[in-house]
Amino acid sequence: MSLAAEAFVSQIAAAEPWPENATLYQPLREDQILLSDCASSLAVQAYLRMLGLPVRVRCRANAEYMSPSGKVPFIHVGNQVVSELGPIMQFTRAKGHSLSDSLDDVQRAEMKAYMELVNNMLLTAELYIQWCYQNTAAEITRPRYSSPYSWPLNHILAYQKQWEVRRKMNAIGWAGKSLEQVYEDVSQCCQALSQRLGTQPFFFNKQPTELDALVFGHLFTILTTRLTTDELSEKIKSFSNLLSFCRRIEQAYFESQDRDSQSGALDYSKGPSLM
């Protein structure tokens, strides 16, 4: 969403209530979606469920090209289209829905910082393993990413995307890292999250916040996605409080809500469940 339009949008957004027919778009769940996109999509879904805002999930092969920022997922609410968790958070806040209102200033600063930690380390590590580790890129990422397209477009698009991600890794200094170092970084990040969570049910006591949605989206997706090796999920499994945290959110916001709602089967979109 362009910033010029933002003030205007938030004015309109505040006036309209959340409609029943809000839709979230993501790439095809079975054959196309990648680990990193799936994690971001699940984070947004978890966030909206924590707020109690209904959203229907639609899978589209060209979701990436439909999105205003070129990134998935994005939501279509009324006549607004908003992509990615950050702008979606601003959008819902403008409508009067927020998870972090009860936090004090220091806690809010910490929450933002930990969210950046997840984006900075977990998301980048996911991208690295998907696109820069030869085995995963050749066996999983490129075929899946290009599955809706026919030859030669599939190769062109997949290599273009890979090239783009590699340039990004170069720019942020990850290009020289080995796979072991990336796993080490993931471990370090999980260690930090685990320390912060401790024995609490959520990161900031009893109420879920945006951070909980984001962490759940990433950890749950890593735990339930099969890659060429399961080293990545093993790193997370060594932190038992993070595991039970994922399980808790899954039960509270996905399983029970799906059981309650009539259209559960349609909305159920998170993929395989944990354990």
Added chain:
Amino acid sequence: MAAPLELFCWKGSWGLPSVDTGSLIVLAYARFAGTPLKVHKISNPWRSPTGSLPALKTKEDGSFSQPSKIIIQLRKQKYNADYDLSAKEGADTLAFISLVEEKLMPALIYALWIDPKNYAEVTRRWHAENISFPLNFVLPSCMQSRQLERVRLMRGNGTLEAGEEAEKELYSDALECMNLLSQRLGSNRFFFGDSPSSLDAYVFGHLAPILKIRLPSNKLQQHLKDMDNLTNFCSNILSLYFPDEIREGMGQSASNVQEGSEFDHEPYKRRKQLLSVLVAVAAMLGYAFLTGIVAIEHVKEKGSTGNTASTDLQIEEDE
């Protein structure tokens, strides 16, 4: 262990120990941890062992360039500023470093390298004055394009250009980040109590340039100056850990003021004059070679006198 570590970093100005964020982080961390370092303050990245600055040269493990890697190396040598931190504080350190890198760094790069006015009047001028002769024409624009590329890739926006929209977007993130840092710091002296840690080094490395470098368009600086605790935090670290640089910086700016603006760029001017003379001479020589003098050489090879031979040729052609 006995041999001192060698650190190569950008030289300082404006009362800063170094003008570069990466170098500032490493310098601050090394001072916090009390590391004995042999510091080379240079202004030519090609003279560093890794080809970029900052760089740490160790006897056993070779050289390292990224601030995070350098800090890990210093830690390996038992110089650890984070020794007293609890596990939770260690986690907070990681989180806030991510926050600074994702939100504040792009805006800082924008302010120094992409904003056209700031780049032309301050950043490029400083680098052109401080980098040695032939490189100073090439290096600043190379560095600029690398920084622009970096911001574009970090933001996932391949067409990001200097302009109002990009500035607004990056600066609003940065202002929010400064507010969050200010809230986290509160009335503490450092982020985790009374002794500085690596988070303090990172925050200092990003805030001190904003605070000290005088830029023509200085929105970040204005905002930072409104937050007393962050301003005090920076000047505290400068006066406690870099007393020499402050004195030098004071001397520099004082002498600059005394000299006045007319004589400010005198050496630069001389060099420009010298250079334009050189270019003019080269152009004249080139022109001469391309036209007249070539003919004379030609004739000399033949072994006869120049004028007659050339006229002979002309006559033949005319016929």
